Amino acid sequence: MSHPAPKPRPTTRKPSDNHSSRIDQHGEDETDKFQKFERWLIANGAQFPCLELRKYDNSDRYKDLDANADAMSSSSNHEEVVEEENESEEKKDGGIIATTEGGNPPSSRQHSNNIDDGSDEMRGVHALTTLPPSAVIVSIPLRCLITVEMGQTTPIGRKILASDLELDAPKHIFLMIYLLWDKWTNGDKSFFAPYYAVLPKRLRNMPIFWDEEELRYLEGSHLLSQISDRIAAITRDYHSVCSAAPEFASISTLEEFTWARTIVCSRNFGLMINGRRTSALVPHADMLNHHRPRETKWTFCEETQCFTITTLKEIGAGEQVYDSYGQKCNHRFLLNYGFCVEKNVEIDGFCPNEISLELGRWGDAFKPEDIYCDGSPQGERGRLYKLYRGDDRECMEKKLAFWTRGDSDVVGVDFFGSSWHALATSVGRAGGSVSSIMESTLGTNPHGMDATGSRLAEALIVPPPSSSPQPIVLPTKRIRVCVSNNENTRVLFSMLRVLACNSAELDRISWGGRTATAAGQRLYGVPGMASPSAPFRTCRDIRYPISLRNERCAMEILREITENALSKYPTSLSQDAADLQDENAYPKYSNKRHAKLQVHGEKEVLHHFALWARTAIHVIDIILHELAHEIKLVTHSVSAANHANGLGDGMSETESLNEELGYDYVIQAMEDDDDCHTTILRYCADVLGAVRRDELNQIATEVMGIERRDHGL
Numbered sequence: 263m264s265h266p267a268p269k270p271r272p273t274t275r276k277p278s279d280n281h282s283s284r285i286d287q288h289g290e291d292e293t294d295k296f297q298k299f300e301r302w303l304i305a306n307g308a309q310f311p312c313l314e315l316r317k318y319d320n321s322d323r324y325k326d327l328d329a330n331a332d333a334m335s336s337s338s339n340h341e342e343v344v345e346e347e348n349e350s351e352e353k354k355d356g357g358i359i360a361t362t363e364g365g366n367p368p369s370s371r372q373h374s375n376n377i378d379d380g381s382d383e384m385r386g387v388h389a390l391t392t393l394p395p396s397a398v399i400v401s402i403p404l405r406c407l408i409t410v411e412m413g414q415t416t417p418i419g420r421k422i423l424a425s426d427l428e429l430d431a432p433k434h435i436f437l438m439i440y441l442l443w444d445k446w447t448n449g450d451k452s453f454f455a456p457y458y459a460v461l462p463k464r465l466r467n468m469p470i471f472w473d474e475e476e477l478r479y480l481e482g483s484h485l486l487s488q489i490s491d492r493i494a495a496i497t498r499d500y501h502s503v504c505s506a507a508p509e510f511a512s513i514s515t516l517e518e519f520t521w522a523r524t525i526v527c528s529r530n531f532g533l534m535i536n537g538r539r540t541s542a543l544v545p546h547a548d549m550l551n552h553h554r555p556r557e558t559k560w561t562f563c564e565e566t567q568c569f570t571i572t573t574l575k576e577i578g579a580g581e582q583v584y585d586s587y588g589q590k591c592n593h594r595f596l597l598n599y600g601f602c603v604e605k606n607v608e609i610d611g612f613c614p615n616e617i618s619l620e621l622g623r624w625g626d627a628f629k630p631e632d633i634y635c636d637g638s639p640q641g642e643r644g645r646l647y648k649l650y651r652g653d654d655r656e657c658m659e660k661k662l663a664f665w666t667r668g669d670s671d672v673v674g675v676d677f678f679g680s681s682w683h684a685l686a687t688s689v690g691r692a693g694g695s696v697s698s699i700m701e702s703t704l705g706t707n708p709h710g711m712d713a714t715g716s717r718l719a720e721a722l723i724v725p726p727p728s729s730s731p732q733p734i735v736l737p738t739k740r741i742r743v744c745v746s747n748n749e750n751t752r753v754l755f756s757m758l759r760v761l762a763c764n765s766a767e768l769d770r771i772s773w774g775g776r777t778a779t780a781a782g783q784r785l786y787g788v789p790g791m792a793s794p795s796a797p798f799r800t801c802r803d804i805r806y807p808i809s810l811r812n813e814r815c816a817m818e819i820l821r822e823i824t825e826n827a828l829s830k831y832p833t834s835l836s837q838d839a840a841d842l843q844d845e846n847a848y849p850k851y852s853n854k855r856h857a858k859l860q861v862h863g864e865k866e867v868l869h870h871f872a873l874w875a876r877t878a879i880h881v882i883d884i885i886l887h888e889l890a891h892e893i894k895l896v897t898h899s900v901s902a903a904n905h906a907n908g909l910g911d912g913m914s915e916t917e918s919l920n921e922e923l924g925y926d927y928v929i930q931a932m933e934d935d936d937d938c939h940t941t942i943l944r945y946c947a948d949v950l951g952a953v954r955r956d957e958l959n960q961i962a963t964e965v966m967g968i969e970r971r972d973h974g975l
């Protein structure tokens with residue numbers, strides 16, 4: 263149940279009294295435009311009586327320098343952090359101090375307040391009075407919202423709809439179009455002009471607007487490619503819209519289009535309005551900064567036809583009122599909203615920060631032919647090359663087939679290129695056919711496909727142009743993993759196991775869709791087939807270790823990948839941690855700090871997986887040692903028994919194992935170690951422990967077989 267918002271204290275203010283009079287870089291009076299904005303909303307039925315908008319500056323970032331002379335500074339408890347939806351749309355926070363409002367004079371510390379990073383465009387919403395839980399604190403009528411449908415009915419929107427364009431941001435394009443078209447068509451006369459006037463103009467905190475020096479702070483991070491991909495995608499979308507509606511080129515430049523995309527991405531709300539799912543720009547509601555755990559919730563109320571924000575807890579007078587943009591990795595906050603959360607940890611301890619690991623083709627530093635083609639690359643390249651390569655070229659061909667199983671969307675000449683030649687040649691040598699190639703590659707039989715599918719497959723298998731061997735290139739697969747164990751961690755391990763396969767292991771995991779026994783499932787990594795309609799296995803489905811050999815190799819690949827990724831950064835994790843302590847060199851809310859937070863978070867995840875790999879290799883080596891010892895023991899006892907029966911020579915004695923180097927001892931030590939990460943411990947104890955048990959059982963079974971055979975049973 264929601265209560266109406268409490269009445270503001272009578273002494274507070276008329277809308278907008280709180281904005282200081284100040285002129286922005288565009289020569290506009292900021293106070294004036296915020297007053298007009300609030301009056302426009304109220305005149306159209308909006309209500310937010312207990313809230314005030316505040317404009318922040320970044321002068322407080324140097325509070326350490328001025329700590330002694332700080333009696334005048336506001337003590338607002340500003341926070342960090344956010345939440346929402348997809349990768350291509352999102353927000354930033356300010357370490358917010360009211361600069362001029364409420365009697366707080368501008369800080370005397372203006373000496374360093376000239377950082378051009380967008381923090382001068384920061385605003386936030388504060389409570390004028392104590393807000394109780396479940397109070398509706400914002401209510402914005404539908405007529406003040408800009409919705410997708412409004413963009414679709416513009417002349418440009420209609421042409422886009424008719425053209426069936428493939429766009430990078432199809433959900434947001436119509437909001438962008440409305441914004442740009444309406445500003446251009448109606449200018450100051452637009453109904454939304456007061457809203458447009460308060461939208462940030464430069465968005466300098468968004469990485470797509472960072473200069474070279476700022477981008478350099480991200481050196482080593484995959485985010486750099488995502489930033490250039492984003493710029494390229496926006497450029498493509500702009501040209502696509504211009505091709506569908508040539509008049510759009512005179513409505514908006516690429517620069518304005520990029521601004522609109524960033525505004526929409528960082529401010530839109532996904533809503534259900536009158537039974538219809540849509541997205542909207544909601545003036546005023548989009549002024550709340552991000553913080554988790556969430557303190558407010560929002561919705562569109564069908565009854566009142568208003569967008570509302572409701573408190574989930576009491577918010578004290580003067581405190582900032584936050585929205586949660588969702589639980590997200592810092593790379594999404596940074597790319598889409600232009601900020602990073604300082605401590606991106608949920609109340610249950612979960613940290614959503616991720617790292618994108620690249621599997622398959624090995625990074626730019628390696629030429630595919632160096633790693634995958636027959637030949638023996640030297641040094642570091644050789645290490646990964648050998649791990650991926652397996653037994654021989656034929657093994658790589660089988661690996662390619664399994665690795666790309668199910669990737670039917672990317673089956674094409676460019677994708678497989680010469681690999682298809684190699685595969686075709688190899689399967690041809692083994693008496694294979696188009697059907698068998700399709701089956702091994704796609705996990706499906708082309709006879710079950712339509713004729714076009716079969717013709718496509720035939721067309722792709724072209725004889726190699728020369729007799730020299732074609733390089734086999736495993737297409738890159740990227741997977742995002744975080745420190746907590748989740749589905750992606752399982753997929754990562756599955757893909758590592760496939761990459762680590764030798765020929766025999768590939769044959770085993772390639773069994774198509776048959777029900778496996780429990781032992782087979784465990785031993786060969788074949789998942790249970792719950793129903794005949796269960797999908798065929800792909801490189802994402804190998805949930806259990808295939809063999810100790812394979813698992814060790816998979817962990818070596820993981821170690822190589824993580825250590826290589828860590829070597830790409832110019833600074834270490836500990837250096838980053840030390841840098842972040844220095845708020846003068848890395849001021850709060852600066853782009854430089856946000857970049858540092860991002861790479862620091864990435865390295866934490868990389869170190870976790872590097873440690874996981876090293877620990878696993880160590881534990882597997884212990885198990886292998888124990889198994890070798892066990893084999894010696896049983897061989898000894900069998901031959902001793904045979905000797906006693908006059909069947910052969912017995913071993914004189916067997917060495918005993920040092921218990922302190924044993925598996926049980928090591929696992930116990932890990933259990934006792936509070937710093938041992940639980941997912942690493944569980945993997946070593948449960949996953950590797952199960953393989954160890956299977957192997958020991960296997961040895962016992964084989965011994966029984968030998969004894970039965972030797973005794974003629």
Ligand SMILES: C[S@@+](CC[C@H](N)C(=O)[O-])C[C@H]1O[C@@H](n2cnc3c(N)ncnc32)[C@H](O)[C@@H]1O
Nearest residue numbers: 342343353354355356384385549551552599601
């Ligand atoms: C929806 S707007 C929020 C209002 C915004 N502060 C404004 O002045 O218009 C999202 C933007 O606010 C800023 N922001 C929101 N939460 C933030 C946070 N926790 N830390 C830093 N910046 C934040 C980012 O610039 C982000 O792109």
